[in-house]
Amino acid sequence: xxTIEANLKRGSAELAVLSMLSSEPMHGYEIARRIKDRxxxxxxxxxxxxxxxxxxxxRDSWVRAKWQQAENGRHRRCYxxxxxxxxxxxxxxxRWRNFFLALDRLAGLRNA
Amino acid sequence: xxxxxxxxxxRLHDWHHRDREQVVHEIAGHPGDRYEELLRDGLxxxxxxxxxxxxxxDWQEPARAIEFAKRGAMIxxxxxxxxxxxxALVILIIGEILVSPVHLGGPATPGRWWWLTEHAAIxxxxxxxxxxGAVSWAADLGKRVWIPGMMAILVGTFGGLIVGPILLPxxx
Numbered sequence: 001x002x003t004i005e006a007n008l009k010r011g012s013a014e015l016a017v018l019s020m021l022s023s024e025p026m027h028g029y030e031i032a033r034r035i036k037d038r039x040x041x042x043x044x045x046x047x048x049x050x051x052x053x054x055x056x057x058x059r060d061s062w063v064r065a066k067w068q069q070a071e072n073g074r075h076r077r078c079y080x081x082x083x084x085x086x087x088x089x090x091x092x093x094x095r096w097r098n099f100f101l102a103l104d105r106l107a108g109l110r111n112a
Numbered sequence: 113x114x115x116x117x118x119x120x121x122x123r124l125h126d127w128h129h130r131d132r133e134q135v136v137h138e139i140a141g142h143p144g145d146r147y148e149e150l151l152r153d154g155l156x157x158x159x160x161x162x163x164x165x166x167x168x169x170d171w172q173e174p175a176r177a178i179e180f181a182k183r184g185a186m187i188x189x190x191x192x193x194x195x196x197x198x199x200a201l202v203i204l205i206i207g208e209i210l211v212s213p214v215h216l217g218g219p220a221t222p223g224r225w226w227w228l229t230e231h232a233a234i235x236x237x238x239x240x241x242x243x244x245g246a247v248s249w250a251a252d253l254g255k256r257v258w259i260p261g262m263m264a265i266l267v268g269t270f271g272g273l274i275v276g277p278i279l280l281p282x283x284x
Contacts, residue, residue: 027141028138028142029142029145029146033149046167047168047174048167049177051139051174051177052177052178052180052181056181074144075141076138
């Protein structure tokens with residue numbers, strides 16, 4: 001992965017995770033799987049990048065985690081958005097939209 | 113089904129953190145889910161296991177990153193304790209001014225605060241520490257078990273109201 005992609009991936013991780021959790025609570029693997037599926041494989045977060053981010057978001061009270069028993073009997077830690085996390089989502093979306101609009105005006109992304 | 117908890121624990125054997133077991137329990141589910149997905153896709157068990165675990169090349173990397181994320185939580189807790197201590201100090205100073213007119217330059221005369229003397233500083237300190245300590249503890253507890261912030265303060269204050277009167281006679 002080149003530097004631009006790596007930096008974009010790192011920078012967009014908060015937005016990606018918060019967006020996934022805005023629909024429903026889910027555990028780490030489910031978050032990673034949905035991000036990969038919905039981005040058509042362009043964004044992938046593995047264990048090493050996802051859990052530190054989730055712990056940081058939990059520390060900052062953006063998400064809360066609760067142990068739950070899954071259908072297969074295994075215990076999973078499910079994450080859900082807090083009010084604080086939800087309030088972060090709109091400004092994050094706006095910032096990223098503005099960023100890509102600016103980049104589009106600058107570099108003509110739509111013509112690429 | 114392989115024991116992913118043991119496999120992850122083994123890979124993190126030299127990572128020492130007080131939340132280690134909880135972290136191991138949680139992140140072991142990740143390769144576990146991947147393994148099941150690969151089996152469903154038709155991979156042989158051993159191949160699926162290898163691929164599920166190969167997602168992380170260096171297990172020290174997530175350990176370090178998780179440690180860093182969790183260290184921030186400790187700093188927050190320390191900050192909470194310091195703020196509580198400062199609040200206790202402010203309450204003590206206000207209490208001292210209220211109960212000890214002599215400190216303001218005048219004689220200690222009975223008045224509105226006749227039931228308090230300058231010796232009341234110790235029980236006031238004890239009560240202030242009890243209240244602020246309980247609030248701090250409850251706020252921290254609130255972070256762990258996710259009770260709402262205001263509820264944490266109410267629980268803490270209630271705890272302080274119970275602990276404070278116990279300490280008051282001891283301090284006086």
